[in-house]
Amino acid sequence: MKKFKSLMLLAAMFATSVSVSAQKVLLDEGFETDYVRASEEDTPFSRPVASGQGWTTVDTYAGETPQYKWTNYYNEKGTISGKHVAYCDGQMFSGADGAGPREEILLTPELDLDDTYQLSFDWKTSQVAFSAESLYDLQVRIVKNGDLANAETIFSIQNPEDLKESGVTNFVGWQTQSSKLDLSEWKGQKVKIAFVYKMLTTNSNSMALDNVLVKQFTPATTPVGKLNLTSYDYGKMYLGEKFYTKQFTLTNVGKKGLQITGVDMPDCVKMTLDPTTVNLDKNEAVNFQLSYTASLASPSSADVVLHTNGGDLSITLKATKEMLPDGMTEETFEAYFPPAGWNNSGWSATSTALEGDRSAVASVDMQDNYITTPRLDLTNGGKVIFEYYNDFTSEDGTTYQSNDIKVELSTDGGKTWTEKWIFPYQDVSKSNVKVTQTVDLGTGTDNSYVRWVNTGVTSNDGYVPECSNFYLDRILLPALYGQDGVPDTCKVVTPKDKATDIYPKDIKLEWTPALFAEGYNLYVGTAEGVYNVIDGQNVGNVLTYTIPTADYETTYYWKVVAYNTAGQATKSPEWRFTTQKDASVADYPYTEDFSGDNLPTGWTTEGESQYNREWSVNTVSGNPMPCLYATWLNNGEHISVSTQEFKLPANKTMAISFDWGDRHPTDLVADASGIEKKVNIEPNNGVEKLTFEIYADGAWKELSYMSTDWAKEKIYWIRESFDLAEYAGKTVKFRWTHYSYSGKDSGGALDNVVLEEKEGDKAIFNKSGWNAGKVNYNMATNSGDIFTLINKGANTLKVKSATFATGNFETSIKAGDEIAAGEGQKFNVQFNAKDAVSTVSDNLTVTFESGYTLSLPVEGTALASNVYYYSFEDNDLDHNWKKDFTMIDVDRAATSRFTYYGTECPESGGVFAFTIVYERPNHNGIAPISGDAVLMAGTPLSENITGDNWIISQKLKAGEGAQFDFWARNLESLQSVLPSAKHKVAVLVSETGNSSTDQFTEVLPLEEIPFLDRADWKHYVIDLSAYAGKDIYVAVRDYNATFALQAFYDDFTFTNFVPAEGSNIQGISAEDAQNAAVTVYSLNGSQLAKGTGMQTLDQLENGIYVVRMQTADGVKTMKVTVK
Template sequence: MKKIVFTLALAAGLSVSAHAQKKVLLNEDFSSVEVNYEAHYAPLSLPGWQINSSIENPENPMKWCVYASGTTTNVNNVAYIDRLYSAGITKFSGELYTPLLDLDDSYQLSYQWEASPVGLDSSHPYDFQVKVVEDGTDIADAAVIWDFTDPEMLLESGVAPNAQGQLWSGWQFHTSKIDLTPWKGKKVRVAFLYKANTDRANCIMLDNVKVEQFDAATTPLAQFSQNSWNFGDVYIGSKMYSQVLTLTNTGTNGLSITSVDVPDGFGVQSDRDLSAISLKKNEEAKIQIYYAPQLTSAAQGNIVFHGNFPDVSIAVSATKKQVPAGGLFEGFESDAFPPAGWTASKWRTTAAGIEGDRAAIPNAYYQEPNYLQSPRIDGTAGPVTIEFSYADLYGGEQEGGADTSVRLKFSSDGGATWSVVDTYDYNDPYNEIIRKSYTRSANSDNCYWRFDWSLDYYDSETGAEAGQFYLDAVVLNNVYGANGAPSQANAVSPADGATGIFNRGVTLQWEPAQFASGYKLYAGTDAAATNLVNGKDLGNALSYELPALDYNTTYYWKVEPYNSKGTPGNIAVWRFTTIADPTVSTLPWRESFDNAVPPAGWNMTSDGTSYWAKNEISPYDGAASAMANPRSEGNTTILETPDVLLPADTPAFLTFYWGDGVAVSLLKPDTGVAENTTNGSDGISDLSFEIYDNGTWTQLALLSDKNNPYWIRERIDLAPYAGKRVAFRWVYKYYDYMNARGACIDNLTVELQADEKLSFNIDGWDAGKMNYNDVFTTSETISVINDGATDAEIASVTFANPNFSTSLRPGDIIASGKALTFTVTADAADAGKNLDDNLTITTKAGSTASFPVKAQVLAKDVRFFGFEDGKNGDLSVKDLTFIDADNKPAISLAFVDYPHRGDKIAFMVINYTLTDWPNPYPRTGKQCLVTFGPY
């Protein structure tokens, strides 16, 4: 027996002591009221019951009444209230009070209710609530103890969300139970409250209202949907699961589990961690029990759950079976596929709950060879048998079932010819787990079983309806060579003879060898493959990562499978050659990703089909960027630079632009510098920037912020690594494939640090044509960026021409790695003059930077309207008069967004860079006038 502590969420049911005979204060099913079935309704006139309404003299059913539901032969009376559409009243309320109840002990209220699914609408078309009103008090002073839109109140009353996630199902009765113990010793009435809020209000049906003495739970109580499970026959070495069991807390809030006692060979798993579980009253958790027997495992026992509730248990049992001598059991649980000795075309493994955690399935590629073939079978040792489980899943509506089938075939001549043993198609059950067994006789030691998937029918217009075939728990006998040494292993990566292999992170991989219990690895630059790794025993591992290797060097390696019978003879030696030395030794070093991703000398690795690739759509700059593409198979991809030699005497900066999303969705910041606002992982995907130093990768920045829509400029101070050989990498990893959007990087630069390094976010400013005596100030964002190691203080700002001025002032600080925004103003005081100048910044340290500015001042008798001095969306322009002649709403353009969309307008100023409608490109500048036809 083993104890599992704080790992699983499990429990089981108990009962509590009860009164010998429960006292019932109220038990009303409304059947005593006579209702004319044709009339449907009758007054709710019962002793002690009271009715109130917010409207005067309401007719049925706009007040609580009795409704005869059901059929003429099976009438069921219920309390009822509904909005009467013919009355023309939208908002009203009705109250139904029980007789006065003397709660001299602990009592429980129970009632059945039914409502329209309209009640689930978040706009609350109507409400249904319950209050407990103490004798002598007003209902307005009583709290709502139950509401059919309150998730917690519903759950505590025993109404759980349905399979679609809705709080309850419309048009079916639900039973709610409420503990009245808080009112023990008081006289009360229970009030059922109905309120119509809109013309969509619908009915409430109420039945079987009961107030009964009960023993209120004082602790959490655990109850399982089943208290025993028999696994039946289970092969040693396999793993079988129970059905999903439901754990419900039928006691007070806060059920938690501290430990679970589990017989050897058995185990449990749940939909959440034990340490995090805290079940409210009537809340559920899902668990499964599994059995993974070994020779010495128990075959029966009790799984006992401990927590803040009385211990409970589930009885478990199974019958262990042993694989026959010379046979094998295959559950397809390994990461390697096909398994050792098997061959496959277009098959793979996937998560499944037949046996263990995975099963084999065909990929279902139309008309292509698609099979899974067993290891070689020796028929000379006697009849050969195959046993397996399968499930053929199909959810289509096609009357004849799926257009696909799987055939089990047998060959006794090494696969030269095949005979069909059985076919699994529309003639067999769908969506069930089925166990099959077949036997064949053949005087041959070269036999095979094979599963062939095929497409039997294809409609050129509608395509095919495919089923999904799951294969698992295969048992074979008389496997050829089962009592001998293992077979040879085959190299997977690097391929034998491969060249141009990146020198870091080289992982040797090989296919599993049949009958191997372990592997020894040899690797080196010598032909014997011994001077790097010499016979290292790796157990049953199928891969090994080598340390960083030398450039332009040939390496040899081999894998020696072994078992108790020995090793195979004549083990093959494989080889590969690393890339020529791509080390970066001269700075500055820049990579734009315009030519290829990965660039020459770089390395890209991927887990499955996620990968880094060249992206030519909306890069930050140039022709392309590097983009990480998430795919459903494999959630990690890495882009890695070659080595970089950093000088010892002068530190360096590394900069690059990145965005958390596809490039087309990213915006360029107006200032030229958007800051990294990452505050930990967002749980969807991360981009990690790391440095390689002295054999270790270290994260320097986490780049994960889906709320930041900009290309972000990341700057890393490499001073701590001066004089070292380093490398860099970007690791993209997603956790939520459905919401992962990928990531981009662009314009990588490694350069020596300077104290001050000033630049501007744009190349210059042109005020364009200006009317005489106009004054125009820049509307776009202009910034000066300091890429130096120290803050820069402005000493002077100068123009050669007095017609220009700026908001920059001496004493302004441009922080290291930051941007300082400013404006430039042009004064058209000189008619007919072309102004061409430079804004020159000089810092106290002596650095200078120049920003070109210009303007064309028109003659005094010329008037020009370029609309650059207005704002996006302006409906008026200085010196122009707009007249909306039709005075009608303008047509609304579909799929675009812009100011005053659909409003009454004459003309409007549009800046194409500031709207979701980029079509109106002006001939000059960024703004122009637009107008629309009437709607």
């Protein structure tokens, strides 16, 4: 269903150059050649390219595909205009003979630019022209004296400034673009113009060119402003009403830099644009509206003059002012919602207005929504007049809206209601247009009410109802009951009656307007009916009052009495609130991780939002959880959360730090490095903003804000710290405020607030430790740069040493590394198993030159030489499972795509027996047994194909007590609803080979993998001691006869095995290395030795190395263990 976005009509007119009479035309080419494509079998491509004389091409492409160089393209239905265009194309897919990079050039005849001329042309291409995989360009070059090599490029579609200067302000793929280029620079010269189709990478798409025109013109020498409208008539309007014009568009059709230097307009006219911000490039435009408020003193016609640095622009405004009909009162929803005396259930105020700045609106709901007038006096009859806009468009053009809009009347004080009008939804002319409606109410009583009803709708059996948004404004009501008497009473807004935990500073009291009120008297006290704090203070015609300070843990009673010239309201209600206990902080450090269910004691939340939204503790979802969050808001709304008071010590420098993000926690990604920095958009991203402020010396001061790129794929939690030295000895508070600028934001988030003394030397690691897991004998594993050493102190830290107690660990941190305050250094740790054959525990100890130290616990398990372990991680320092296993895809079927949340599957949907799936950074779904990677069996996409997949080890020699163990699970679990079939698994052994499944014998017959709890796996242990002394291949078979969701395998371990002769697990043979050119590297990539033959390897000390050999058969790179 199309949503209603604006009630104002839009108009836009783009610039054209200043015209002169009898303009000389040097070139006018529409490419309408004589070629006609007589049938579908005929090619649409032909040469010559142009219909005029003198056009030439410079062809780079020499193949047989005609459109891979400039050609004429015929299309009976037209491409740009007429039936012909100039056309050039490139290959879309790798392997074709039109691959780039290359250029194809189309040259005009020589042109004698004896005056100032303008080049204009139309073009059309795909959005993929701007994609890295298919980057290509349309360029325009000026060629003098036939020198193509030194031709000057004056236009490129890859240059945004060129596009804008030429008049293309909004590129849309496959839509005709019109560009105009000033050729005045070459006045007096003879030139050719080159249109260059330039492929910047291998692949590209087509470019169409048409309507090339070189015409005499007078170029602008200054900025020149042009308005799409120069007058506007507001029509009839009542005194007090505010109307807006249609949208005006100011476009700079001259030189760059159009500015508005001033605006002349009467006081009754306002401009939606800040003119001081206007500085338009050539062809750039800005939109604005002008409002007019009718009053007895406002002129019925006036001129608005925009003074620019390119001349004055005038707009003539007119309005026809009228008095309200006698005895009627108008409501326009401008001042307060719901207005004084009105009652509301389900309607809301919106800035999408029929009149002024706000209207009432009702949207789809499951229950009826009502908005009800004040009490009316219909003893002499009456009518109601209102303006509405019913926003509804049928999704397929055949349906009507499911909701009804009614006007109902009650003459018995609201007990019973009678329908007086219903929106004629079958009359499509009444939707999507402003309508003024009159409803005769007849004669009633002085206890009558009128209400507008938006009926509720329900959805069932998969049916989704189509509903309208109904906008209501400019309501003219008959006589209001009591309009000559005392005012009505007020209602409380905030603090809510009987509210508790109110912060006792700057307490904002707010109440609703009272019908017929001219002003208000305020009463506040500490006992019921006793007003010893404020006793009847006249606050005027305002709806708020702020109490600067109050006592902790005290109940206050208050009321507001409205008054007018007839007297005071009677029976004004009394409300009460209780202040919170003293939660001020003087002892540090202070930490808050929001682990409770409610806001921490002393914290408060407030703001301006339609649904009274507040900051709350998130205990449902997100990372991390719990934390504090603000949910989405409507455009223009904001909500804040404030801390209690902090009494900062006078003799210490304090700092506050916290994690925050300008999104809802579910949309934020945890920063594993700990050093991500925010990149704000100035002044905001147009969607939302989060601010951080401090309250000191009686005023709030913004210390920071966050408003990041909304289009970024990953938005991180950002940790920031702020020095509070200038606030030493003061009492302060802190506040975070979430602002919405679009109604499309997703909220804000806050966590881990810490106030502590700022130390000179302080550092932390981003992780609490590292477990390298299992590593094969004499192999290694490297963490990668997952660690960060973060400087949390005030001083720069310089590393003196980074050490371990054992010889099994090493790190990339080096002596001399410097880390500035507030910055961090990423690093890695490596575990070298060597021959430890045990679990090795150690500590990385970093010592800085200042003497400051910190430690990181590390651990790894070194396996025995007769154990071969595969965890399927990406680890070049250990056995390579892809080389050490063979896979047989028996079914050879396309597999079901795997897009499970939080996982990556590079081969998803491909044809394979087994592939790798990564779950990172969290292990909440598949939950790998170790690391991030698991093995996934290929599940056929078709339900009619049996899945049958094998993974087979290299040839191994079984020893005494040989066994093979692994883990397996289905994707689905005991918690799944209506699960699919279970996978089956078998383990098989072959003594003869691994090229065919027929060579294998089952040692674990085919059995179902059971459904388990969500994160559980089944551990399979297979006794292979019967094969002791034999060379064998071990296979795991995954099988599903009927469709089943995916199954996973992890941690294959072969115990009491040695490599069989010919296995890939072996190192370099002497025969291979005898005459080879050998280069030896450490596991960290440093070159250690270079030479020829085994003598180079013989010189190495015991350890693990990466060796690169250049042999007659090619280059071999492998890990070598020297013992």
